[in-house]
Amino acid sequence: MKAETPIPSHEDPAAWHDETTVLHGDASLATDSSVVPPIHYSATFRADSAEQFAEMANTPRSPSFYTRYGNPVHKRVEAVLAELEETETALLMASGMGAISTTLLALVSAGDHVIAQQRHYMSTSRMFEEVLPRFGVSYTVVDQTDTQALADAIRPNTRLIMVETPVNPTLSLTDLAAVARLAKPRGIITVADNTFASPLNQKPHTLGIDIVVHSATKYLGGHHDITAGAVCCSNEHAAKIWDMHTTLGAVLSPMDAWLLLRGMRTLPLRVERINANALALAQWLESQPQIQAVFYPGLASHPQHALAKKQMKGYGAVIAFSVKGDFDATSRFVSALKLATHAVSLGGVETLAVHTAAMWAGTMTPAQMIAAGIEPNFVRMSVGIEHIDDLKADLGQALAVADVARAT
Incomplete structure (x- = not known):
């Protein structure tokens, strides 16, 4: 027993x-x-x-x-x-x-x-x-x-x-x-x-x-x-x-x-939901043809995933990913989001997204941003507690907008 x-x-x-x-x-x-x-x-x-x-x-x-x-x-x-x-x-x-x-x-x-x-x-x-x-x-x-x-x-x-x-x-x-x-x-x-x-x-x-x-x-x-x-x-x-x-x-x-x-x-309740949403969304993003790369410690593809499993119980809200295309295509993607709010910060109940190259363009030179790993098509998203299907649908339609604009 x-x-x-x-x-x-x-x-x-x-x-x-x-x-x-x-x-x-x-x-x-x-x-x-x-x-x-x-x-x-x-x-x-x-x-x-x-x-x-x-x-x-x-x-x-x-x-x-x-x-x-x-x-x-x-x-x-x-x-x-x-x-x-x-x-x-x-x-x-x-x-x-x-x-x-x-x-x-x-x-x-x-x-x-x-x-x-x-x-x-x-x-x-x-x-x-x-x-x-x-x-x-x-x-x-x-x-x-x-x-x-x-x-x-x-x-x-x-x-x-x-x-x-x-x-x-x-x-x-x-x-x-x-x-x-x-x-x-x-x-x-x-x-x-x-x-x-x-x-x-x-x-x-x-x-x-x-x-x-x-x-x-x-x-x-x-x-x-x-x-x-x-x-x-x-x-x-x-x-x-x-x-x-x-x-x-x-x-x-x-x-x-x-x-x-x-x-x-309510921290434990929020973090439990956020962890689950972020991991599911990161895995979904990896499968999207409009996405170049996804960076999230909970993904097996993360170069330090073994360390993440060793020192973390969960992997948190923040996902970083690169949209296929240039600065303008990435800006169109972020602007097209409906549920994910275009705002800084992280770890809250609402999903937030920022085009990092746009956010830091006024304080860092292009060379400094490249040195910091911030490519022109880089997005940082803090995943909230919304239903995961609604988040996927929102990102999907925004990627489609960016894709159509890029094609034209």
């Missing part, structure tokens, strides 16, 4: 599944009997005595002193995030780039060397290329698919390695466990941007990564209605990052924190 799966203890949140964590991971922080957490829309909080005020003012990350330092609803979101990423704690910030820039500025100093990937979110790359060098921090960029190249880039003064996987927009992968094995014995801090995966599909900290950052605008919020960021890490790292955070002031409003918490309640 097959043994039954042990039932996790209700008293031990660490033993809960993610589906339970997103609903109950903040229950111990409830301040009243309301089922839905209240929004503490106050910038400052009253003390009842001089002694209490002194305690509030001198308690790091106090949730009831001044909202730049913390807020009760922030604490509830942070508790759920830390459980999802299996870290000691988490910090909320006003955007994903607020989380990334605050983390980097908190942990590196003049004379330090950092390693970055060849492929990063554009604003992250700017931090390494334009901002950190102004403060005496040197950097090396490596091909994220080549672990040996990363090892070769390490110097005696290397302080931090920043990785991102899957990568925007080409969906190449970085071997997180291999990066951690290189860094830990040398005392190098590792930071992973987990935005493109979400904690439901990938948990970098369990693979040895020190700090996990998110644009919570994406999967975690899930409804394209907030901008938020998160840092998940140890208490030791959080103390330094929070100190920098109070100085830089990238504070998330209580309303946006509450919306983020509400969005996270």
Whole structure:
């Protein structure tokens, strides 16, 4: 007889599944009997005595002193995030780039060397290329698919390695466990941007990564209605990052924190549907004669599919593909989409699509785009929760429009 799966203890949140964590991971922080957490829309909080005020003012990350330092609803979101990423704690910030820039500025100093990937979110790359060098921090960029190249880039003064996987927009992968094995014995801090995966599909900290950052605008919020960021890490790292955070002031409003918490309640349901839709759509696209190539970690044709299976539970919302034809044919395809909204971002309930060469034409030269793997006929699509048959029909009619226009 097959043994039954042990039932996790209700008293031990660490033993809960993610589906339970997103609903109950903040229950111990409830301040009243309301089922839905209240929004503490106050910038400052009253003390009842001089002694209490002194305690509030001198308690790091106090949730009831001044909202730049913390807020009760922030604490509830942070508790759920830390459980999802299996870290000691988490910090909320006003955007994903607020989380990334605050983390980097908190942990590196003049004379330090950092390693970055060849492929990063554009604003992250700017931090390494334009901002950190102004403060005496040197950097090396490596091909994220080549672990040996990363090892070769390490110097005696290397302080931090920043990785991102899957990568925007080409969906190449970085071997997180291999990066951690290189860094830990040398005392190098590792930071992973987990935005493109979400904690439901990938948990970098369990693979040895020190700090996990998110644009919570994406999967975690899930409804394209907030901008938020998160840092998940140890208490030791959080103390330094929070100190920098109070100085830089990238504070998330209580309303946006509450919306983020509400969005996270359905994260497992949304990600399950998104994963299934994206894989089915990627497989369907591979069979279409108007498509030149499809890039998705869940496809057997992806060059790093074995690594994806090793470090990911699911493969996420984002599909990249090349339409047969030139820049104009690809623009016609994207413009012809009806269900897929022509907009940036990812990980939400609606399907979004962008013609990447058009999106970045104003900030990158053609040579830079080619170097980044962005061909003129490249499309990035974030698949939502619509019915898969409706999504296929929408893409099919848009491909037909582009095909007819190309033929004429």
